Amino acid sequence: MLPLKDIRNGLMVAGWFVFLTFPLMVIKVNPVEKTIVWRWPNMLYVAAGSFIAYLYVKLAQKNKKAAILVACWTAYLALPLIRYFMYQDISILIWDTTTSIYAAVGAFHMILTLCLFHKHHILRKILSGIWLLFIGTPVVMLLAQAAGKILLPKIPAALHFLTPFIITIEHIQFWNWIRILWVALACYLLYSSLQTYLASKRNIMPDHLTNEPKIRWSQYLYKRPVYLPLLTFCSTFFLLFPHLFSTYQVNIMISALMYVVLGLGLNIVVGVAGLLDLGYVAFYAVGAYSYALLNMHFDLGFWVVLPIGGILGAFFGILLGIPVLRLRGDYLAIVTLGFGEIIRLVLENWNDFSQGPSGISNIDRPPLPGVDLSLEGSIVYMYYLTIVMVIFTIFVVNRLQDSRIGRAWFALREDEIACQAMGIDKMKTKLTAFALGATWAGMVGVLFAAKTTFVNPASFTFLESAIILCIVVLGGMGSIVGVIISALVLILMPEYLRAFSDYRMLVFGAVLVIMMVFKPRGLISSVRRTYTINDETL
Amino acid sequence: MVPGIVAFTGKFFPHSFTLLRNVADIMDFFEPDYFIELLFSGLTKGAIYALIALGYTMVYGIIGLINFAHGEIYMIGAFTALIVSTVLSIYGFPLLAIFILAAVAAVVWASAYGYTIERLAYRPLRNAPRLSPLISAIGMSIFLQNYVLLAQTSDFQPFPALVPDFAFMEPVAHIVGSTDLVILVVSVIVMILLTVMIKFTRTGKAMRATAQDKKMALLVGINVDNVISITFITGSALAAIGGLLIASHVGQINFYIGFIAGIKAFTAAVLGGIGSIPGAVLGSFILGLTESFATGYVSSDYEDVFAFSLLVLILIFRPAGLLGKSTIEKV
Numbered sequence: 001m002l003p004l005k006d007i008r009n010g011l012m013v014a015g016w017f018v019f020l021t022f023p024l025m026v027i028k029v030n031p032v033e034k035t036i037v038w039r040w041p042n043m044l045y046v047a048a049g050s051f052i053a054y055l056y057v058k059l060a061q062k063n064k065k066a067a068i069l070v071a072c073w074t075a076y077l078a079l080p081l082i083r084y085f086m087y088q089d090i091s092i093l094i095w096d097t098t099t100s101i102y103a104a105v106g107a108f109h110m111i112l113t114l115c116l117f118h119k120h121h122i123l124r125k126i127l128s129g130i131w132l133l134f135i136g137t138p139v140v141m142l143l144a145q146a147a148g149k150i151l152l153p154k155i156p157a158a159l160h161f162l163t164p165f166i167i168t169i170e171h172i173q174f175w176n177w178i179r180i181l182w183v184a185l186a187c188y189l190l191y192s193s194l195q196t197y198l199a200s201k202r203n204i205m206p207d208h209l210t211n212e213p214k215i216r217w218s219q220y221l222y223k224r225p226v227y228l229p230l231l232t233f234c235s236t237f238f239l240l241f242p243h244l245f246s247t248y249q250v251n252i253m254i255s256a257l258m259y260v261v262l263g264l265g266l267n268i269v270v271g272v273a274g275l276l277d278l279g280y281v282a283f284y285a286v287g288a289y290s291y292a293l294l295n296m297h298f299d300l301g302f303w304v305v306l307p308i309g310g311i312l313g314a315f316f317g318i319l320l321g322i323p324v325l326r327l328r329g330d331y332l333a334i335v336t337l338g339f340g341e342i343i344r345l346v347l348e349n350w351n352d353f354s355q356g357p358s359g360i361s362n363i364d365r366p367p368l369p370g371v372d373l374s375l376e377g378s379i380v381y382m383y384y385l386t387i388v389m390v391i392f393t394i395f396v397v398n399r400l401q402d403s404r405i406g407r408a409w410f411a412l413r414e415d416e417i418a419c420q421a422m423g424i425d426k427m428k429t430k431l432t433a434f435a436l437g438a439t440w441a442g443m444v445g446v447l448f449a450a451k452t453t454f455v456n457p458a459s460f461t462f463l464e465s466a467i468i469l470c471i472v473v474l475g476g477m478g479s480i481v482g483v484i485i486s487a488l489v490l491i492l493m494p495e496y497l498r499a500f501s502d503y504r505m506l507v508f509g510a511v512l513v514i515m516m517v518f519k520p521r522g523l524i525s526s527v528r529r530t531y532t533i534n535d536e537t538l
Numbered sequence: 539m540v541p542g543i544v545a546f547t548g549k550f551f552p553h554s555f556t557l558l559r560n561v562a563d564i565m566d567f568f569e570p571d572y573f574i575e576l577l578f579s580g581l582t583k584g585a586i587y588a589l590i591a592l593g594y595t596m597v598y599g600i601i602g603l604i605n606f607a608h609g610e611i612y613m614i615g616a617f618t619a620l621i622v623s624t625v626l627s628i629y630g631f632p633l634l635a636i637f638i639l640a641a642v643a644a645v646v647w648a649s650a651y652g653y654t655i656e657r658l659a660y661r662p663l664r665n666a667p668r669l670s671p672l673i674s675a676i677g678m679s680i681f682l683q684n685y686v687l688l689a690q691t692s693d694f695q696p697f698p699a700l701v702p703d704f705a706f707m708e709p710v711a712h713i714v715g716s717t718d719l720v721i722l723v724v725s726v727i728v729m730i731l732l733t734v735m736i737k738f739t740r741t742g743k744a745m746r747a748t749a750q751d752k753k754m755a756l757l758v759g760i761n762v763d764n765v766i767s768i769t770f771i772t773g774s775a776l777a778a779i780g781g782l783l784i785a786s787h788v789g790q791i792n793f794y795i796g797f798i799a800g801i802k803a804f805t806a807a808v809l810g811g812i813g814s815i816p817g818a819v820l821g822s823f824i825l826g827l828t829e830s831f832a833t834g835y836v837s838s839d840y841e842d843v844f845a846f847s848l849l850v851l852i853l854i855f856r857p858a859g860l861l862g863k864s865t866i867e868k869v
Contacts, residue, residue, distance in 0.1 A: 020650050029625060517674065
């Protein structure tokens with residue numbers, strides 16, 4: 001399957017990387033105690049890793065489908081092993097929620113496999129059938145509940161261990177609804193994949209004769225039968241989230257949702273208007289510090305400062321925007337980076353203003369009029385505030401993109417000169433992009449200060465800007481859905497893979513490079529409005 | 539409310555008074571010794587910035603890309619030198635041999651990293667929109683920082699003094715250290731070599747031709763890919779020498795030193811006019827001196843702020859830099 005030439009080149013690449021990483025990966029010195037540690041196994045890992053990576057890239061260049069499948073199945077099969085080695089956790093072998101999710105992902109992989117080896121448009125049939133699941137599941141659950149009430153006493157207790165659906169606690173039997181749900185899901189997915197597989201056998205018409213336009217993967221998300229049930233599911237999930245999970249999880253989710261808003265804000269500047277802003281976190285800091293300081297000195301409440309934070313953010317956006325108007329993309333990146341660093345350094349060094357590196361603590365949480373909130377209650381309240389913020393942002397950003405300004409931004413991104421020739425005021429358009437992008441950062445900054453009740457300059461380093469940029473790039477520049485998904489994935493994943501949290505920034509850096517080289521449009525590329533002209537109407 | 543605001547401003551702007559006092563102080567410590575000390579520290583800083591800035595400006599001149607990962611190359615050069623010099627000193631080599639071998643190792647590995655980065659992250663994006671290679675470069679920079687962090691350590695590592703205290707420097711040792719002298723001499727030699735290479739060798743000619751017009755250079759039989767690789771290798775080698783020298787001057791390094799140094803060197807390159815080699819050197823010395831005098835006479839807390847403010851000011855008032863030519867974009 002693999003030509004000898006590729007293997008030979010792979011070995012050469014592996015040798016090169018062994019040479020390259022030799023001093024840094026293998027030798028570790030302690031200059032004080034004058035000791036050397038030779039870490040030879042690292043050399044082997046580098047060699048094996050680069051060899052496999054090279055072969056994989058070669059495979060991907062030749063056969064994209066096979067590459068996708070190899071990646072999916074490797075990740076899928078490696079997960080239990082990683083869990084085992086990292087946590088000594090064998091729970092994947094025991095039937096519980098984790099396992100069910102694992103099984104569901106497995107089912108998804110099977111569908112993927114089937115789809116990739118058969119006709120492309122089948123996928124749409126499967127995905128468009130998912131809505132059945134959301135109607136079907138409650139019906140199945142109701143039926144099962146009724147059946148359970150009648151049948152349960154009749155099943156001999158000795159047989160209960162056979163079924164994972166019944167939990168016996170001190171001689172009282174319960175149905176385990178979650179498991180039933182997962183089994184229903186798995187059955188449905190298996191059934192639909194089988195059906196589509198059979199359908200593909202029957203369909204003897206070749207692809208190019210079926211007269212169906214070729215559709216990109218990501219565009220399925222925008223199909224009505226797909227996004228409606230998905231939207232229902234997501235909104236229910238996010239509304240019920242604080243009641244389903246612990247306070248700890250809710251806290252993590254709040255910060256992930258804040259990054260969604262930050263990502264959407266930066267998306268205006270980078271994704272839509274095409275202005276690379278590396279100092280976005282400065283506006284975030286402006287918002288956070290404006291709440292912290294106004295709260296400390298003038299006792300202003302959350303609701304008063306929220307718009308002020310937004311306005312201050314916009315003001316600073318314009319302040320930064322004016323000097324850089326004339327600059328091209330790469331200069332702009334450096335100046336914004338410098339601006340972000342200036343704001344951080346000033347906050348760190350101007351002790352009388354910002355209390356320096358020790359930061360400001362005891363910031364008020366947002367009050368709920370008439371209710372005295374407990375700590376947990378205020379976290380839940382914070383969660384819903386963030387949700388409202390996210391929805392508001394999505395709504396506004398979505399409307400903005402289709403507005404006159406939004407179209408001007410797209411034009412600016414594509415070609416500045418052509419855009420000016422069309423009569424768009426370049427200066428005004430760029431400034432609005434900066435200002436509107438910064439507004440969100442300012443507002444999220446206020447939210448952040450209210451959530452943590454503590455701010456210090458260490459929260460606003462360049463790495464934060466890089467994470468937000470990574471969210472936008474990974475999601476697909478200019479695509480709202482993509483930004484939301486990638487923010488959730490990039491922020492939640494390191495939280496749940498604690499063992500790998502050291503590698504987080506390494507992976508972020510690698511993601512930026514790999515995405516640019518292999519998939520510059522992002523995971524879910526934005527769907528541009530197009531106008532098709534029908535031959536018949538002409 | 540009004541007394542509150544008065545107290546508020548008084549509390550926030552005490553600098554307005556201290557600054558005035560500082561002006562009086564300057565009269566006191568405007569001594570020749572202090573001035574010369576600052577001058578030499580500025581020149582040393584400028585020389586190091588110049589070594590890094592040359593890499594930025596050469597790469598920018600040829601492919602129009604800000605090589606964000608360049609600061610990381612400098613950091614990797616310093617780390618390689620640290621590792622090699624520690625290993626050699628454990629095996630009991632003499633100081634001069636350690637200095638030379640560490641410098642060679644730093645140059646070799648930094649060039650290898652520069653070449654690899656170009657092949658992996660920039661070459662596939664040669665014809666992509668401008669933003670793509672820039673984002674890729676930022677990713678590479680983050681990746682390399684964290685690679686060194688994970689492979690080595692996050693703590694500051696003490697760097698052995700590779701330059702001995704020369705006896706003939708004894709009378710002026712309180713003003714100019716031996717390391718400063720070595721830095722100045724080595725960087726001037728390196729810059730002269732670079733100028734000779736670019737002006738008189740075939741490779742240098744090919745580089746200049748590629749910088750002027752890539753397509754035309756291809757037509758006259760220049761292997762543009764090779765020339766770009768050589769540019770990256772040269773730039774990385776210069777940065778590695780800078781890393782080695784500054785590390786033995788400052789005495790400690792960590793994985794993050796490349797970031798600030800990279801930005802400042804970029805500032806210097808922009809100040810002199812990016813793409814122009816004499817401009818980069820001039821800009822670096824101006825930046826080094828400005829920083830040195832500003833920290834010496836105003837406040838040391840805001841050292842980095844001065845550099846960034848200088849960058850913003852240049853870009854507002856003279857985006858093409860001191861020696862750069864402003865180009866008009868045409869369709």
